[in-house]
Amino acid sequence: MTTANQSRRSPSPTKRPALPPIGAEPLIHGDVATIRRWLLYYAQKLALPTSELLLLAITQDRQEYMLWTARRLNTMALGCYCYISTRVKGTQHRHLIFIEPELQPQSIEVTVAHELIHMADRVNGTPRRHRHHGYDSIAADEAALTGYDLDELRRLLHEESQRRDAIRRQRRPLRYMYACSHCGKTYPRARRYSQSVSCSSCDKHYNPVFKLALLPAVEPDDQAKMVSD
Ligand SMILES: [Zn+2]
Ligand SMILES: [Zn+2]
Structure with missing residues (x-):
């Protein structure tokens, strides 16, 4: 973890949701069947x-x-449910779900079930937040609903998270290496930092004394070693 200098971050412009049309059945984009x-x-x-x-x-x-x-979708998210309040007459809200396309078949099933539990919570007026993915009351409901046991669901979640991380790294190789001149800790990155960042090991708040420096370009052969560390 690095510590960003919050004051230099400009506020993002307020974007409005571009909601999909409402049809005679739920809209599905992807592996429809x-x-x-x-x-x-x-x-x-x-x-x-x-x-x-x-x-x-x-x-x-x-x-x-x-x-x-x-809204931004976390690059590690395997699924997501989002409730949107609208001011459109007759339609007060929408339910939007994302399902990661590269999941294994069993994970597609449990992710759909998981996101629908969030939707059912909303519809019933009792939305819940996660306390700990795979270990909270939502996970217990997911096990009861799908008939898979909790250990199996946790194993799936862990496996899919690792696969997702590997796919991400493959697509965005870590080209940049930053280092703290104070403690020597290194920070491999796929992109350059857009703002000054400091070492979070040395100070958990942004501190220009521990500002990270960009090291000379990494040779492609070294990248593989960096990733496997
Ligand atoms: Zn969830
Ligand atoms: Zn440091």
Whole structure:
């Protein structure tokens, strides 16, 4: 972890959600057959009303999901549920779900179930936040709903997170290496920092004394070693 200099960060412009159209059935962009199958199966088990399902849109495209929600999606997120309040007459809200496209089949199933639990919570007026992914009351509900045991779900989550991380690293090699001149700790990065950052080991708040310095370019052969460390 590094510590960013917050004061230099300019406020991001207020973007508005670009909501997808409402049709005669829930909108699905991606592997439609698979997603629809699990959506119908778990929506019925959760007794989600049709009126709410019509306000649901699911995509497996990260860029599209960020446009719909006008929010950043964590690059490590395997799934996401977002509730949007609208001021459109007749439609007070929308349900938006993202499902990572490169998940294994069993993980697609449990991720759809997981995000629908969040949606059901919203519909029932009892939204919950995660205390600890895989270990909280949402995880317990997910196990009860899918019939998989908690250990199996945790193993899946761990495995998929590792795969996602590996895919990310492959696509964005760590080209830059920063270092703290005080303690020597190094910080490999795929991109340059857009602002001054300091070493969080030396001071957990931004401190220009421990400012990180960009080291000379890393040779491609060294990158593999860096990643596996
Ligand atoms: Zn969740
Ligand atoms: Zn340091």
